[in-house]
Amino acid sequence: xxxxxxSAYPKALLRDVIGADGTADSPQxxxxxxxxxxxxxxxxxxxxxxxxxxxxxAALIVxxxxxxxxxHPGGLTMDPAGVERRxxxxxxxxxxxxxxxxxxxxxxxxxxxxxGDRTSFYGAGLVDAQAAVAD
Numbered sequence: 835x836x837x838x839x840x841s842a843y844p845k846a847l848l849r850d851v852i853g854a855d856g857t858a859d860s861p862q863x864x865x866x867x868x869x870x871x872x873x874x875x876x877x878x879x880x881x882x883x884x885x886x887x888x889x890x891x892a893a894l895i896v897x898x899x900x901x902x903x904x905x906h907p908g909g910l911t912m913d914p915a916g917v918e919r920r921x922x923x924x925x926x927x928x929x930x931x932x933x934x935x936x937x938x939x940x941x942x943x944x945x946x947x948x949x950g951d952r953t954s955f956y957g958a959g960l961v962d963a964q965a966a967v968a969d
Contacts, residue, residue: 837928837960839883840864843876884961888921891961895920898967924965925958927951 851858856872857865864875895917900910930946930953937943946955
């Protein structure tokens with residue numbers, strides 16, 4: 835699913851789409867079964883999905899460009915502004931979706947605004963781990 839991340843998802847929230855064999859009847863849900871037990875994953879989007887990816891790429895940046903931290907022997911440190919700059923400069927810009935307004939199942943909605951390469955939905959864009967740690 836484009837611009838989404840596969841995330842573990844509780845079976846209790848899938849009761850309407852889980853068949854008798856334990857698998858889901860929805861392309862949005864991925865089911866993995868082994869030894870009579872199934873795990874379910876849902877394609878999701880939003881800050882809860884993006885945050886772990888951005889944090890992971892930030893850790894890669896520090897591991898590549900950080901300096902030894904005298905306060906924590908064996909550790910590395912880097913100015914947070916430098917990490918942020920590297921994340922933003924190497925991100926792949928994403929435009930607002932079409933249509934710009936997304937309506938949620940609860941009736942709420944959000945409209946994407948764009949200013950240059952930044953959007954209210956995607957910020958500076960999609961993190962690019964390879965570009966972030968390239969020399």
